Amino acid sequence: DAGVTQSPTHLIKTRGQQVTLRCSPKSGHDTVSWYQQALGQGPQFIFQYYEEEERQRGNFPDRFSGHQFPNYSSELNVNALLLGDSALYLCASSSSRGATDTQYFGPGTRLTVL
Amino acid sequence: SQQGEEDPQALSIQEGENATMNCSYKTSINNLQWYRQNSGRGLVHLILIRSNEREKHSGRLRVTLDTSKKSSSLLITASRAADTASYFCAYYDYKLSFGAGTTVTVRA
Numbered sequence: 001d002a003g004v005t006q007s008p009t010h011l012i013k014t015r016g017q018q019v020t021l022r023c024s025p026k027s028g029h030d031t032v033s034w035y036q037q038a039l040g041q042g043p044q045f046i047f048q049y050y051e052e053e054e055r056q057r058g059n060f061p062d063r064f065s066g067h068q069f070p071n072y073s074s075e076l077n078v079n080a081l082l083l084g085d086s087a088l089y090l091c092a093s094s095s096s097r098g099a100t101d102t103q104y105f106g107p108g109t110r111l112t113v114l
Numbered sequence: 115s116q117q118g119e120e121d122p123q124a125l126s127i128q129e130g131e132n133a134t135m136n137c138s139y140k141t142s143i144n145n146l147q148w149y150r151q152n153s154g155r156g157l158v159h160l161i162l163i164r165s166n167e168r169e170k171h172s173g174r175l176r177v178t179l180d181t182s183k184k185s186s187s188l189l190i191t192a193s194r195a196a197d198t199a200s201y202f203c204a205y206y207d208y209k210l211s212f213g214a215g216t217t218v219t220v221r222a
Binding site: 040041043044045048055058090092105106110 | 144159208214
């Protein structure tokens with residue numbers, strides 16, 4: 001049973017560029033949440049997707065957008081990258097039919113913006 | 115901004131010793147969860163304690179919750195080198211809200 005997977009593992013971009021991160025949820029899960037974790041900090045909630053719709057959103061600018069596909073996988077897009085966007089981006093999945101408060105995290109994508 | 119606060123920020127102990135870390139939060143919660151993170155990678159769910167529980171055990175982990183003080187503690191007994199990691203508390207209100215974490219180093 002595959003857990004949550006994310007790609008790529010590492011990514012280096014320059015300011016102003018755009019980036020797309022990908023996430024496949026744990027088998028049987030239909031809800032995907034994205035978190036940003038700056039160095040030395042705890043993860044911060046970006047948004048959550050369910051039934052291909054953004055259901056909840058944290059305090060992040062519109063430069064951060066996402067998408068969920070019919071197979072429940074998800075993408076996080078960040079436009080006009082800033083140096084401050086350098087962080088570990090974590091994807092977490094959960095099931096709407098089970099314990100929605102228990103989320104399973106992927107290994108993360110380390111984004112460096114130069 | 116972080117929604118909870120862990121104390122201490124960092125902890126260094128000898129293998130075999132116990133490690134205790136505390137978490138304070140500011141809102142009413144249904145449950146509090148603890149996660150472990152190794153080397154800046156993904157988070158691993160350790161234990162969940164519900165608001166009507168005061169104490170919960172899982173292997174070498176013991177978690178307490180005091181909703182009147184809005185605080186929780188995580189105790190790791192008989193620590194091992196593999197316990198070296200960052201530990202985060204989090205509560206769920208449609209999303210997980212994390213503290214800044216406690217970094218634990220277990221010396222061999």
